[in-house]
Amino acid sequence: MTPFPASLRIGGLEVRPATALAPMAGLTDSVFRRFIRRLGGCGLVVSELISSEGLVRARGSRRPARTFEYLAFQPEEHPLGAQLFGADPDVMAEAALICQELGFDLVDVNFGCPVPKVIRSRGGSALLRDLPLAERILRRMRAAVSIPLTMKYRSGWSERELVAVEMAQLAEDCGLDAVALHPRTREQGFAGRADWTRIAEVKAAVAIPVIGNGDVTTPEDALRMVAETACDAVMIGRAAATNPWIFRQISECLAGGSCRRPADSDRHQLIRGYYDMLVETAHPETIGRMKQFAGYFTHGVRDGARLRSQIFQARHPGQILDLVDDFFRRQPEAGPS
Numbered sequence: 001m002t003p004f005p006a007s008l009r010i011g012g013l014e015v016r017p018a019t020a021l022a023p024m025a026g027l028t029d030s031v032f033r034r035f036i037r038r039l040g041g042c043g044l045v046v047s048e049l050i051s052s053e054g055l056v057r058a059r060g061s062r063r064p065a066r067t068f069e070y071l072a073f074q075p076e077e078h079p080l081g082a083q084l085f086g087a088d089p090d091v092m093a094e095a096a097l098i099c100q101e102l103g104f105d106l107v108d109v110n111f112g113c114p115v116p117k118v119i120r121s122r123g124g125s126a127l128l129r130d131l132p133l134a135e136r137i138l139r140r141m142r143a144a145v146s147i148p149l150t151m152k153y154r155s156g157w158s159e160r161e162l163v164a165v166e167m168a169q170l171a172e173d174c175g176l177d178a179v180a181l182h183p184r185t186r187e188q189g190f191a192g193r194a195d196w197t198r199i200a201e202v203k204a205a206v207a208i209p210v211i212g213n214g215d216v217t218t219p220e221d222a223l224r225m226v227a228e229t230a231c232d233a234v235m236i237g238r239a240a241a242t243n244p245w246i247f248r249q250i251s252e253c254l255a256g257g258s259c260r261r262p263a264d265s266d267r268h269q270l271i272r273g274y275y276d277m278l279v280e281t282a283h284p285e286t287i288g289r290m291k292q293f294a295g296y297f298t299h300g301v302r303d304g305a306r307l308r309s310q311i312f313q314a315r316h317p318g319q320i321l322d323l324v325d326d327f328f329r330r331q332p333e334a335g336p337s
Contacts, residue, residue: 001227004254008043008209008233011148011177013079013105015233019222019247020044020180022213022237023083023108023152025115026292030073031277036240037076038273041247043233044079047071049110049118052086052095059098069284071102078105083152085110087122089136093144100145106177107145109138111153111167114186125186128157131170138174148177152213152235155198158187168202168210180211180235190238199229211235219249219259242299244270264301268328271297275324279317290320302331 007016021028021036023046033045047070054067073080082099084107086092096107111134113124127134142149151171156162164181171179183198184190194214203210212231216222217239225234239246245266249259262270274293278286294311298304307327314320 002230004223004226004250005232008178008211010106010150010209013148013177015043015079017041017043017247017251018233019250020211020233020235021046021240021247022180022235023047023049023081023110024237024241025049025113027241029070029283030077031274031281031283031289033077033080034074035274035277036244036247039244039248041249041251044081045077046081046083046108047073047104048083049113050082050084050095051123052084052092053088053121055084055095055098056091071099071104073104080104081106081108081150083108083110085113085118085121085123087127087133087137089133089140092137093140096141096145096149100147104147106148106150107141108180109141109149109151111151112182112186114154114189119186125154125157128154128163128167128186129161131163131166134167135170135174138171138176142175150176150178150180152180152182154186155181155183155195156185158185161185162198164198164202165205168206168208172206172208176208178209178211178232179206180213182213184214196225196229199225199231203230203232209233213237216246217243219246219253222246222250223253241293241296244297264328264331267297267301268324268331271324272321275317275321279321286317287315287320290314290317294320 005018008018021042025048028048036042050070058067082104084095099107111127118124119126155164168179181199183195199212209232211233212225213235216236222234252259291312294308310323311320
């Protein structure tokens with residue numbers, strides 16, 4: 001059985017502990033990344049998915065562009081990666097260089113996004129059907145930047161078009177420093193099961209680090225993924241939205257064999273902490289993010305549907321903060337049900 005690694009080396013970058021927050025559109029902005037950092041236990045955080053075309057256009061424009069908002073970060077987020085998508089090798093290379101100049105620790109290439117808008121632009125998982133173009137992109141990006149270059153990808157377009165090992169070998173040949181595999185196909189989306197055996201196959205096929213991703217919903221899942229696949233690190237996405245403590249829980253499991261289950265009072269502090277950060281940083285979508293994360297953070301809280309309903313009807317941040325405090329003040333102390 002493979003023990004959980006203490007750290008991960010990606011090129012010249014050390015990631016400790018060997019865990020990562022997956023890039024997620026609409027979720028992993030600077031506020032959420034810093035929030036995860038403060039809870040502890042996460043070794044690497046990655047930006048939301050960023051359009052290389054939009055980034056290059058934005059740099060040449062005199063008008064502020066929202067694309068650069070996705071690239072905003074604070075010093076406490078390091079080590080930090082920027083994830084790019086696109087289909088033009090020259091544009092991807094230029095965008096990678098911009099990220100390096102801005103101070104990111106690594107650049108990650110998205111070969112996994114299944115969203116139709118990204119697919120139509122030939123980016124994301126569409127490139128799993130065009131490996132020659134994928135290779136040109138990786139070689140141009142590798143030549144453009146000196147910081148570590150990685151990629152996150154799916155195992156193929158469909159069960160009939162699996163390229164997990166082939167893509168990993170291509171990445172290694174192009175000089176990438178690590179790969180992260182989500183072992184579902186594009187056709188699966190997020191349905192069905194992530195086939196971890198494909199992570200093990202990739203790990204056996206390449207010498208560069210392999211990061212496992214998919215269906216890690218508990219700290220025990222993370223330990224089991226490493227044991228079953230021998231992957232070098234574990235990347236967690238959707239589960240981190242409903243249980244932001246999961247990275248800290250993994251560290252607790254490794255240190256003492258068990259991890260603490262959050263009580264309702266912990267949920268209260270969690271929600272208030274994140275909401276306070278949104279308000280303090282004057283997030284451009286404060287109200288929207290408060291309502292969005294109410295659904296995530298009240299997952300498993302007794303009578304949480306009532307609080308969510310009240311928050312969804314609220315019109316300003318102060319009202320939402322009062323609703324949260326009042327809800328938990330009236331809540332009898334107990335663990336999640």
